[in-house]
Amino acid sequence: MKCRKCGGTAVLELRRHNAAFCADDFQEFFRNQVREAIRRHRMFTIDEPVLVAVSGGKDSLALWDVLIDEGYRTTGLYLDLGIFDYSVESRGKCEAFAAARGVPLMIKRVEEEVGAPVPVIKQVTRRPPCSGCGLSKRYLMNRAALEAGMPVVATGHNLDDEAATLFGSVMHWQMDSLPRQSPALASTHPKLVRRVKPLYRLSERETAAFAFLRRIDYIVDECPFAKGATSIAHKEILNRMEDASPGAKHNFLFGFLEKARPAFERAEAVVLNECVRCGQVTTGTLCAFCKLADQVKRSV
């Protein structure tokens, strides 16, 4: 297989683009996709500091790598979920990356912030572990950015993540989630920072290939709690469709963003308040994070 650009030996075939690339040209393709995402959605400017949420996985470290090379002023944020050896290893990967690239890394421990690590939160809430984990991550990312005076948080969500989330939302017609599904969520309240996903144009396999080619040392093993997660089941379904029809995931997500999302956006009318306890943004009076912390306090 030959590289579409230079004719050299290809290392990666991208069936949805009907193309294959050599190592160098694939990396340039990858960077161009990130540049296009940032430009198209006005995610941030070169003058703005960007908080990059990193997990030690391929996506977030690949994103951080690109943004550093593009000259953005970045700080990493690692949330220590307290998930046994998995968290120890993933934290180590982030620390090593930050040290090697000479960039700052902030670390927040969920146990300190919520009162217990994710495995205990899972027991207390009797809900899937990803539920309390996702809630805590979104809250702590926003708060960390606010406290550090950063206007934007960038996460490593890729095309597969976004397509799987959309698939789940459509399967249940979650009318509150659909308008919020976007590569860039604007700040709609002084205490909400912008949230952006510069990798949304790139598949999971493409981010893995980029991380591999850049020799980024990332955690390959899955989170032990992700086994059986609904999002994984949805990804498997979408990958079967992709295999039968290359471009299926891309068309599903991009078709929604371009054609359907505006209709859902118009339907959304949410009043935002400040949590009576912590002052962070909520649609009620006490935010979901404080409710979770209360529940943990009562049980631990």
Next chain:
Amino acid sequence: MKVVLRNPRREVELAGNRRVKDVLRELDILPETVLVIRDDELVTADQLVTDADTIELRPVMSGGAQ
């Protein structure tokens, strides 16, 4: 050839030479879900893998909390 799989880590032996895409088909693995690595390099689905080779099929899927 030796095929290294992850999550959990295990090894499978396959006899004879064949193309990467045939290895994947035989193991019922979708090409979209893995990187194929030989001698620390990525290889495409049309590449021939020989009996003496070791290849790693590194999963690319991650998930859970969004």
